[in-house]
Amino acid sequence: MNDAPIGIYDSGLGGLTVWREVRRALPGESLVYLGDGKNCPYGSRPREEVARLAREAVGTLVDAGCKLVVVACNTATAAAIDSLREEFAPLPIVGMEPAVKPACLATRSGVVGVLATERSLDGDLFRRTAARYGSGIEVVTAPGRGFVELVESDREDTPEAERTVRSAVAEMLDRGADQIVLGCTHYPFLIPVLERVVAGRDVSIVDPSPAVARRVVQLLDEGGFRAAPGRKPSYVFCTFANEAYRRRLELKAFGTE
Numbered sequence: 001m002n003d004a005p006i007g008i009y010d011s012g013l014g015g016l017t018v019w020r021e022v023r024r025a026l027p028g029e030s031l032v033y034l035g036d037g038k039n040c041p042y043g044s045r046p047r048e049e050v051a052r053l054a055r056e057a058v059g060t061l062v063d064a065g066c067k068l069v070v071v072a073c074n075t076a077t078a079a080a081i082d083s084l085r086e087e088f089a090p091l092p093i094v095g096m097e098p099a100v101k102p103a104c105l106a107t108r109s110g111v112v113g114v115l116a117t118e119r120s121l122d123g124d125l126f127r128r129t130a131a132r133y134g135s136g137i138e139v140v141t142a143p144g145r146g147f148v149e150l151v152e153s154d155r156e157d158t159p160e161a162e163r164t165v166r167s168a169v170a171e172m173l174d175r176g177a178d179q180i181v182l183g184c185t186h187y188p189f190l191i192p193v194l195e196r197v198v199a200g201r202d203v204s205i206v207d208p209s210p211a212v213a214r215r216v217v218q219l220l221d222e223g224g225f226r227a228a229p230g231r232k233p234s235y236v237f238c239t240f241a242n243e244a245y246r247r248r249l250e251l252k253a254f255g256t257e
């Protein structure tokens with residue numbers, strides 16, 4: 001038994017899509033969410049800079065006493081997961097895996113679309129995963145340009161969001177993609193818009209966050225790290241930005257269930 005919290009980190013609001021799944025899977029666990037906010041978006045920053053920001057963030061969660069940390073950011077995972085695991089060993093750290101594997105297994109058309117930030121798409125993690133599972137399958141990638149900014153400014157439900165999403169997925173749809181993998185944790189907030197854009201086509205949207213939550217459950221069980229049963233969990237939100245942003249994290253977390 002271990003009553004310490006689980007830490008969940010992202011560049012901003014996006015990791016809340018993972019926070020929701022972890023909370024659903026583990027209702028007895030306390031969670032500390034760190035949404036950087038000050039340096040968001042990460043998606044077009046140099047790899048070394050993202051790695052430095054990720055180190056600082058995970059260090060903050062370690063100082064807060066977290067027993068396990070989820071890097072709920074594909075961009076930070078792609079830039080730094082190996083070095084974070086090395087530096088903070090033996091802390092268990094769960095990263096985001098681009099959900100290319102389930103999409104490649106599920107596709108009927110043989111074409112899989114992947115949306116992610118530029119930094120994630122040009123990283124080794126994505127290239128390795130696509131090469132491992134995508135053989136014989138056409139993987140069409142596109143950066144979700146402007147997606148993170150739309151979510152960070154609460155403009156998910158606007159005509160602008162619909163235009164931005166429509167233009168990002170146009171090519172993959174033209175090429176026949178029947179799976180669209182969301183390779184950035186901000187993107188699930190745009191699922192309602194994405195569903196409108198693909199309406200009438202036989203397209204599935206693949207969000208990896210439930211699988212990440214299952215991995216957290218598995219690691220807690222393997223390590224015997226679960227909180228004592230019957231304990232009331234606490235939910236803490238923190239940021240490198242300011243109090244107004246911290247408050248937004250909290251509101252968005254509870255407002256989207």
Ligand code: DGL
Nearest residue numbers: 011014042043074075185
């Ligand atoms: N939510 C993050 C990801 O999963 C980062 C987005 C960004 O800051 O550009 O990649």
